[in-house]
Amino acid sequence: MKKYFLGAVAAAALFAPQAMAQDTIKLGILVALEGAFAAGGADGVRNVELAISQAGGMAGGKKIEFVVAPSDTTPDTAVRQARKLIEQDGVDIIIGPLSGSEGIALRDYAKTIPEKTVINGVSGALETTWVDPAPNFFRFNPDGAQWGYGLGSYVVNEKGWKRVATVAADYSFGYTNFLGFAVDFCKAGGDIVERFWVPLGSSDFGGVIAALPDDVDAIYLGVGGTDAINFLNQYEQAGTETNLIGGTIMADQTVLTSKGRAKDALIGTPTSGWLAEDNDSPEWTSYVKAYQDAFPESERFPSPSLFGVGYYIATTAAIAALNEIGGDLSGGQAKLHAALSSLEHKTPLGVISLNENRQATGTIMINEVVEDGQGGLRNALVGKAEGVTQTLGMSAEDFRAMGLPSRDTPDCAALRG
Amino acid sequence: MAVIERQPAEPYWVERIPAPVWAVGFLLLIMPAVANDFVLFQVFGWTFILGMIALSLMFLAGYGGMVSLIQMSVAALAGYMVAIFGPSGVEALSLFLPWYVYIPVAVVIATIGGALVGALAVRTEGIYTIMITLAIASAFFYFTRQNYGIFNGYTGFNLVVPPQLFGVDWRQPVPFYYLTLGMAALSWLVVVYVSRSPFGLALQGVRDNPRRMAALGFNVTAHRIAAYAFASVIAAFGGILLVWQNAQISPGTAGIPAVIDILVIAVVGGLKRPIGPFIGALIYVLLRSFAPDALSAFGLSTERFKLLIGLGFLLIVFFSPDGVLGLWERWRARRASKADPLRGGSR
Numbered sequence: 001m002k003k004y005f006l007g008a009v010a011a012a013a014l015f016a017p018q019a020m021a022q023d024t025i026k027l028g029i030l031v032a033l034e035g036a037f038a039a040g041g042a043d044g045v046r047n048v049e050l051a052i053s054q055a056g057g058m059a060g061g062k063k064i065e066f067v068v069a070p071s072d073t074t075p076d077t078a079v080r081q082a083r084k085l086i087e088q089d090g091v092d093i094i095i096g097p098l099s100g101s102e103g104i105a106l107r108d109y110a111k112t113i114p115e116k117t118v119i120n121g122v123s124g125a126l127e128t129t130w131v132d133p134a135p136n137f138f139r140f141n142p143d144g145a146q147w148g149y150g151l152g153s154y155v156v157n158e159k160g161w162k163r164v165a166t167v168a169a170d171y172s173f174g175y176t177n178f179l180g181f182a183v184d185f186c187k188a189g190g191d192i193v194e195r196f197w198v199p200l201g202s203s204d205f206g207g208v209i210a211a212l213p214d215d216v217d218a219i220y221l222g223v224g225g226t227d228a229i230n231f232l233n234q235y236e237q238a239g240t241e242t243n244l245i246g247g248t249i250m251a252d253q254t255v256l257t258s259k260g261r262a263k264d265a266l267i268g269t270p271t272s273g274w275l276a277e278d279n280d281s282p283e284w285t286s287y288v289k290a291y292q293d294a295f296p297e298s299e300r301f302p303s304p305s306l307f308g309v310g311y312y313i314a315t316t317a318a319i320a321a322l323n324e325i326g327g328d329l330s331g332g333q334a335k336l337h338a339a340l341s342s343l344e345h346k347t348p349l350g351v352i353s354l355n356e357n358r359q360a361t362g363t364i365m366i367n368e369v370v371e372d373g374q375g376g377l378r379n380a381l382v383g384k385a386e387g388v389t390q391t392l393g394m395s396a397e398d399f400r401a402m403g404l405p406s407r408d409t410p411d412c413a414a415l416r417g
Numbered sequence: 418m419a420v421i422e423r424q425p426a427e428p429y430w431v432e433r434i435p436a437p438v439w440a441v442g443f444l445l446l447i448m449p450a451v452a453n454d455f456v457l458f459q460v461f462g463w464t465f466i467l468g469m470i471a472l473s474l475m476f477l478a479g480y481g482g483m484v485s486l487i488q489m490s491v492a493a494l495a496g497y498m499v500a501i502f503g504p505s506g507v508e509a510l511s512l513f514l515p516w517y518v519y520i521p522v523a524v525v526i527a528t529i530g531g532a533l534v535g536a537l538a539v540r541t542e543g544i545y546t547i548m549i550t551l552a553i554a555s556a557f558f559y560f561t562r563q564n565y566g567i568f569n570g571y572t573g574f575n576l577v578v579p580p581q582l583f584g585v586d587w588r589q590p591v592p593f594y595y596l597t598l599g600m601a602a603l604s605w606l607v608v609v610y611v612s613r614s615p616f617g618l619a620l621q622g623v624r625d626n627p628r629r630m631a632a633l634g635f636n637v638t639a640h641r642i643a644a645y646a647f648a649s650v651i652a653a654f655g656g657i658l659l660v661w662q663n664a665q666i667s668p669g670t671a672g673i674p675a676v677i678d679i680l681v682i683a684v685v686g687g688l689k690r691p692i693g694p695f696i697g698a699l700i701y702v703l704l705r706s707f708a709p710d711a712l713s714a715f716g717l718s719t720e721r722f723k724l725l726i727g728l729g730f731l732l733i734v735f736f737s738p739d740g741v742l743g744l745w746e747r748w749r750a751r752r753a754s755k756a757d758p759l760r761g762g763s764r
Contacts (some may be wrong), residue, residue: 077666
């Protein structure tokens with residue numbers, strides 16, 4: 001009898017409809033906690049906690065609850081977990097995902113849940129908000145192409161590097177981030193000699209390193225996470241010495257704080273992205289201090305990672321919009337959608353607003369990796385590109401005509417024109 | 418005291434079906450009345466699909482003695498064929514043929530693919546079969562990831578949805594639940610039937626003693642390849658349902674972790690009976706879906722959810738090398754062997 005009773009209780013727990021109390025708002029945090037970006041994903045969760053605790057656990061007069069749904073950076077898992085958040089956990093707003101292909105999958109999924117809201121975590125595929133965007137999908141971070149913008153003209157004009165070979169990750173973020181670099185680089189008169197594409201999560205880069213041409217000014221590296229560390233290790237062992245140019249996730253905290261000396265190959269490498277760790281604006285410094293105070297040193301990065309900042313800004317955007325509408329989610333969250341679309345979001349990185357595709361326009365920082373004097377590495381701010389739009393300063397028609405990011409797009413010669 | 422012994426009448430076929438099967442079947446049929454959409458679509462839909470793919474492995478391993486790691490790749494191949502021949506969001510690559518063309522084509526191509534791998538693998542035994550099929554599975558994964566002309570590389574295909582047959586949207590939770598339930602039940606019945614057919618019995622003979630079967634005049638190699646082809650059909654249908662459930666397919670669908678997961682599901686459920694893979698799939702899906710919640714319920718960090726999944730499988734395999742079904746059978750055997758104190762003897 002006891003066995004049946006236990007079974008009934010278990011069944012009741014499994015099938016109980018989710019109690020939807022009206023005085024709470026439930027956030028679902030969709031984040032990669034497996035695979036190459038697991039460390040960055042964990043920082044995303046930390047920043048969500050920070051943003052909620054800074055708001056006193058309340059938004060629009062309602063209590064905030066959140067559920068974490070771990071993914072492994074594949075779109076299959078991302079959609080499965082998103083479905084669990086919506087259907088099983090009954091969340092109101094999904095914050096996530098983290099990586100590019102997941103973002104595209106979530107855009108398609110978002111269209112099936114028009115009465116809910118998805119605020120992108122930090123995924124950066126251009127297509128997510130450019131091709132057939134979903135009306136309830138909002139992205140407060142610049143996309144991968146925007147993150148790459150500004151670096152190309154910097155290396156041509158300041159460093160005088162005009163011939164480069166590129167090694168980048170063979171998936172949507174790799175293409176997109178590379179496109180931002182290449183558009184600017186080629187327009188400034190640079191030439192891309194050869195393009196290598198390496199699979200995400202590969203551990204052996206020997207073949208690519210051996211095939212890199214010698215007669216180039218620099219090598220562009222568009223890999224991240226553990227892939228970046230593996231590449232640098234093997235690059236060091238091969239004894240190669242060329243200037244490096246980093247993609248946005250190449251010199252992130254996850255790489256700069258890694259163990260071993262291989263990362264020293266990065267010293268002097270210019271990168272571009274959304275963050276500058278030595279940014280001295282008061283918003284940024286107070287945010288970094290709050291981050292450092294909130295978590296013990298062993299459980300965090302020295303300063304927030306790109307992934308963490310993305311999730312922080314997404315969560316604060318949700319809270320700000322909820323405060324604006326007094327937490328009123330009636331009518332299929334129509335008010336929330338309107339508030340997010342018109343939000344002038346004050347973030348540690350300045351004010352961010354969205355365009356008609358619900359995509360952020362933002363400032364891109366150009367950094368260079370330097371030694372921090374204590375045996376570690378850090379990024380030093382060397383330049384900025386202000387107000388980078390989704391179309392990288394081109395008209396929508398020109399941008400569309402260039403084609404979507406892929407192995408062969410953009411065509412450098414055509415841009416140099 | 419002569420009692421006329423009446424010859425018991427041959428039971429009607431319905432009466433031969435044991436009561437637990439009736440109970441489980443009834444529960445599964447009325448499930449939509451009690452379960453929410455997530456449980457129907459995600460938990461049970463996914464369970465039936467993974468169960469079908471693991472069932473194809475169980476057929477090969479349990480009746481044929483061949484542990485094949487290619488079944489997930491065969492399923493993904495069928496899924497890819499549906500995306501390529503049918504409709505998808507990648508308009509440049511998909512052919513947008515009608516469903517009565519692309520479903521048979523997908524099944525046939527996947528079956529041929531599975532049979533070809535089988536033809537290579539049947540000449541090996543034991544660990545070498547595992548290695549050769551694993552090698553082909555990883556080759557398939559890397560090929561789909563780097564081939565842009567057919568398989569669309571890392572991105573794969575999105576917006577792959579089932580056809581709107583009979584005015585029903587088959588991706589809605591309740592229709593999809595019954596679709597997967599029906600396909601899973603059908604696969605199970607077919608496997609049960611085939612295992613008792615002359616072909617299935619010959620296959621089990623080949624498993625137990627291939628040399629004797631060869632001496633008796635059976636073509637051992639042909640039986641094994643036919644088993645691969647038959648298992649591939651089941652895996653192919655599983656793969657088609659999987660691509661419809663996810664509405665997309667990409668190389669990660671048949672990545673090495675997914676390939677290993679199918680083996681784990683089959684082993685955890687039990688390789689001796691066709692119902693085992695479905696039990697294994699249910700355990701797998703429940704752990705995958707609720708491990709983070711279980712951790713956070715105990716106030717632990719959800720980052721370590723994989724640990725819980727691994728521990729769950731470890732415990733099952735540790736306590737019962739032949740899976741959950743083995744536990745069940747051992748428990749029954751122990752009950753049966755307990756002597757009845759009143760009548761003596763067993764039971």
